[in-house]
Amino acid sequence: xxxxxxxxxxxxxxxxxxxxxxxxxxxxxxxxxxxxxxxxxxxxxxxxxxxxxxxxxxxxxxxxxxxxxxxxxxxxxxxxxxxxxxxxxxxxxxxxxxxxxxxxxxxxxxxx
Amino acid sequence: xxxxxxxxxxxxxxxxxxxxxxxxxxxxxxxxxxxxxxxxxxxxxxxxxxxxxxxxxxxxxxxxxxxxxxxxxxxxxxxxxxxxxxxxxxxxxxxxxxxxxxxxxxxxx
Numbered sequence: 001x002x003x004x005x006x007x008x009x010x011x012x013x014x015x016x017x018x019x020x021x022x023x024x025x026x027x028x029x030x031x032x033x034x035x036x037x038x039x040x041x042x043x044x045x046x047x048x049x050x051x052x053x054x055x056x057x058x059x060x061x062x063x064x065x066x067x068x069x070x071x072x073x074x075x076x077x078x079x080x081x082x083x084x085x086x087x088x089x090x091x092x093x094x095x096x097x098x099x100x101x102x103x104x105x106x107x108x109x110x111x112x
Numbered sequence: 113x114x115x116x117x118x119x120x121x122x123x124x125x126x127x128x129x130x131x132x133x134x135x136x137x138x139x140x141x142x143x144x145x146x147x148x149x150x151x152x153x154x155x156x157x158x159x160x161x162x163x164x165x166x167x168x169x170x171x172x173x174x175x176x177x178x179x180x181x182x183x184x185x186x187x188x189x190x191x192x193x194x195x196x197x198x199x200x201x202x203x204x205x206x207x208x209x210x211x212x213x214x215x216x217x218x219x220x221x
Contacts, residue, residue: 040120040213041213042116042199042201042210042211042212042213042214043155043199043201043209043211044211045208045209058208090154090155097142097207098142098143098162098203098207100145100157100160101145101155101157101209102157103154103155103156104154105153105154106152106153106154108152
């Protein structure tokens with residue numbers, strides 16, 4: 001199984017801060033994804049990456065950026081945190097194009 | 113647009129059977145996934161259907177009808193630990209996952 005680990009379980013940040021959410025997976029040539037999950041909504045894709053240095057925008061990229069300098073690490077960056085970015089953030093990895101996703105434990109971010 | 117519909121909440125009794133439905137309208141189809149998510153935790157994979165029919169895995173089964181854009185997850189011999197949200201997700205023609213909002217399943221003794 002792919003193991004996906006997110007650096008923080010809970011985070012509280014102030015409005016305007018730059019926030020880094022880290023995600024590490026333990027298999028090579030992995031596809032990686034960042035989602036946010038809000039009550040009453042399905043998971044919404046923020047960014048994804050199929051290879052090192054490669055990134056693609058998902059459905060809601062505004063206010064976010066990502067970095068993938070190494071295959072095992074995919075970081076989500078909130079350039080200037082806002083209260084509407086308070087959410088559960090989930091990182092996921094897959095081994096192929098139509099295989100199941102393995103999720104990290106999630107980071108519950110609160111922006112005050 | 114792309115859309116996944118599933119009931120918001122369902123209640124069932126311990127030991128009983130429950131069926132959670134999922135209907136979808138997507139641009140293309142490369143498979144349908146079911147995930148389980150306990151409160152405050154990450155989703156975990158339950159099943160994958162790409163061909164029509166029933167896939168059985170222990171107490172859980174998943175059914176797919178591509179012509180009807182319909183799937184269901186069947187949970188038998190319900191246990192209290194099955195109280196969770198169940199997420200339906202469809203992989204579209206671009207191999208992107210489209211997620212339903214999830215069905216919260218409440219199990220009563």
